[in-house]
Amino acid sequence: MKYKIKSIILLLLSATQIVKAQTGYEIKSPDKELSVSVFLKDKQIFYTINRKNVPVLANSALGIIREDADFAKNLSMLSVSKNELVKDNYTLKNGKRLNNQYLANKRVLHLQNASSKKMDIIFQVSNDGIAFRYYFPDADTQLKKITEEKTAFHFFESTKAWMQPMSVAKTGWESTNPSYEEHYQKEISVGTPAPTEAGWVYPALFNYKDTWLLVTEVGLDGSYCATRLKQNSPEGNYQIGFPDAREAFTNQNVNPESILPWYTPWRVIAVGSLKKITESTLGTDLAAPAKADINPHLFQLGKASWSWIMLKDNSIIYDIQKKYIDFAADMKWEYCLIDVDWDTKIGYEKMQQLTDYAKSKNVGLLLWYNSAGDWNTVKYTPKNKLTTHENRLKEFALLQKMGIKGIKVDFFGGDGQSMIRYYLELFEDAAKFGLNVNCHGATLPRGWQRTYPNLVTMESIKGMEFITFDQNNANEEPLHVTTIPFTRNIFDPMDFTPMNLSKIPNIKRKTTHAFELALPVIFQSGVQHLAESPDGMATVPGYVKSFLQTFPSSWEDTKLIDGYPGKFIVMARKAGSKWYIAGINGEAGTKTVTFDMAEYKGKKASLITDGDEPLSFTRVEMTPNADLKINMKAFGGFVIVIE
Structure with missing residues (x-):
């Protein structure tokens, strides 16, 4: 017995020495x-x-x-x-x-x-x-x-x-x-x-x-x-x-x-x-699994119309929002986002009327909120309704009763641990009332969309609104948006609010129509708040409108076909039996991309790309069977739908 004990001790000492020596x-x-x-x-x-x-x-x-x-x-x-x-x-x-x-x-x-x-x-x-x-x-x-x-x-x-x-x-x-x-x-x-x-x-x-x-x-x-x-x-x-x-x-x-x-x-x-x-x-x-007490089936992904991106603060009135609800209904989009100061310019009572009207059109409403607190001096309202648990429960209960589907919360104050807790408490409280959440002026999500299924998207990017503010941002757009699929948007949903197909007030757009059309496919976001207006949509060909009425809100698979950060990207995404291939060129010269279409042999494909005239489209129907060569114009792009 003593011999066995001594042997065990020697083995333990030997193992310890190996750990120390290694x-x-x-x-x-x-x-x-x-x-x-x-x-x-x-x-x-x-x-x-x-x-x-x-x-x-x-x-x-x-x-x-x-x-x-x-x-x-x-x-x-x-x-x-x-x-x-x-x-x-x-x-x-x-x-x-x-x-x-x-x-x-x-x-x-x-x-x-x-x-x-x-x-x-x-x-x-x-x-x-x-x-x-x-x-x-x-x-x-x-x-x-x-x-x-x-x-x-x-x-x-x-x-x-x-x-x-x-x-x-x-x-x-x-x-x-x-x-x-x-x-x-x-x-x-x-x-x-x-x-x-x-x-x-x-x-x-x-x-x-x-x-x-x-x-x-x-x-x-x-x-x-x-x-x-x-x-x-x-x-x-x-x-x-x-x-x-x-x-x-x-x-x-x-x-x-x-x-x-x-x-x-x-x-x-x-x-x-x-x-x-x-x-x-x-x-x-590596993110935590979905919270057991959050039912993911309560939260629908989708597309949204949004007046503020082109028309700004003065558009947040009853009649214009009703027009944008009709726009979402016509486009078969799931949502309409109503932005800043809706509580004073429209009011809760009239918002209830808009909610009921939107419901009759099969459109859900999303409402903007100021994150409030002492970290910014923004005057936009509603403000000071979300900073305490008690206030959130009261406000969210009212929104649920009204039939509101989600909130957009803006102007957060940084990355401190206490601010991170605020985000998470906000997601959890909103989920209890069936409200999806979109954060702007915000931090990077870091995988939160897995843990909180009601978190549909977050901005955390220099997005389309900056292009509407300043010509320098519009000039930078081609380089910027060919970089962020490899960086900001690589893991987490990104609310860039893409796609202007007509014109931006007081800005000369650098990109082509087909470049813009490709962005909602290349960018991943649980809800895509699209920048085009009803008047702008009325100017595009019927096949472009049809594409935007039917393109998916979520994806089954994603493949990078080709690309280089800040220069170009060609990406393929699958939804159901269809593949969507989109490409954009971030450089000033024509770029030719060639990729193998053998796996789609025998299927039907429709290519939408830039036309011969400036800011125009063209469509080509094809049957893929070999390598496909596409010439992207300077700052141009394309979309292919294969079915």
Whole structure:
């Protein structure tokens, strides 16, 4: 017996010595193409990424600093779990793919700091990327506060980047920043400082040799702030940064705080070819599943008419909104959005009449709200109706009784933890009353549309409204909108409010009609608020109107056919038995694209593209059977429907 006990002790000591002696731990993707190495160096922890045995991310730091404990230095490895295969299957109507499968290898590193406090790092490596998060396993009811996250992404010197600057808190119109509404800087050298100390937003796209990498975060559940990348990245080393101290909900906290145990959000790096990361669903694979108490069948995706985008504030009157309800009905669109100051210019009583009228036309109404609070000085109303749970329940009950289908909430105040909690409480309360939610002047959704099925879309982009404000934005549109399918819209729904086919008051549009027609296919949004007006729609050919009456609100599959950020994109999306292929050219010269149509052999296809005359359409019926060559005009585009 003594001999057996002694043998067990020796085995345990031997295992402990192996853990202490081993400096690196590897996690590979199921297909073995990607691998992550995690290692301790001078009692600090780092990771690297290889693709096809070639390094694509250099030594990058890990670690967390809490007020009560430092988990960035003087670390020791207690143990490392064995590889575990993680599987998940889920459906998501509000995304690039209806049926989604996630498969990854998982390993957990169990660490402790110099004071014997514990922290785990959980790595999951799938065929399309790497994800990791921190976990504090101890139980403690005393509030813990994180002051800094040391997580970094260290890119090699020759890497190029497509990144959107973060705007500084309390700047911009009526102090409404940050709202994720800047143009992406395109193909810049890594290490280029952000224009301001606010840093860079997610997603951030990088290209190193033949590998593309996209950095974002997923899994914000209210126990953490939203983060960004810091302004300075010496030698291409980007560190996670926390929000400005002013990005809070009514003077509450900004930086992360929680009792223990405590999971942080996932840090996500999609890795592969441009096609692989564009088709990836990592941004929702790692999000929390749909809330069990939210019935997804209560919330309908769709298209919406919207007067404000072209006609602005003066259009929010009864007669014009009735005209736009008729417009939605004629177009077979599900919704009409009624924007700012409806409560004073139309009023609740007359809004009830509009709601009843819209219902008779099979159109649902969506109503605008000011997020309110002390974080902006916007005067638009309704205001101060959503900032407390009690007020929300009262207002949402009234909207439900009226028959309103959803709300658009505007002008949020940043990324602090308290503001993130406000978003989530808003989604949950709205869901109880069958209201879908659209947020403008807002943060990046970060996979929330999976967790909250009533979250149909969020703006978080310099969208069509900016094109209507300023000619410079109109001039930038072709480059901008050929960048964001690879960045902002890659995982999350985006309310760009696209598609003007006629004219924009006081603006000379840079893009062609077919370019604009392609945008609702290329952009993914649970509700597409379309920018065209009834008068503008009356000028387009019947086949264009028919296309816009029948194009889908959700997709079963998505494929990138070809493209390059800021230059062009050709994307295919499937709905039912039909495929929709759309392309846009962001450059000033004609671009020829050729793609294989063999899989559609024997089917009927209809091509809508730019006509010979300026700002005109042409249609061609075809039977695909081989390679198809399409010449896109400068700043032009096309749409193909295959059935």
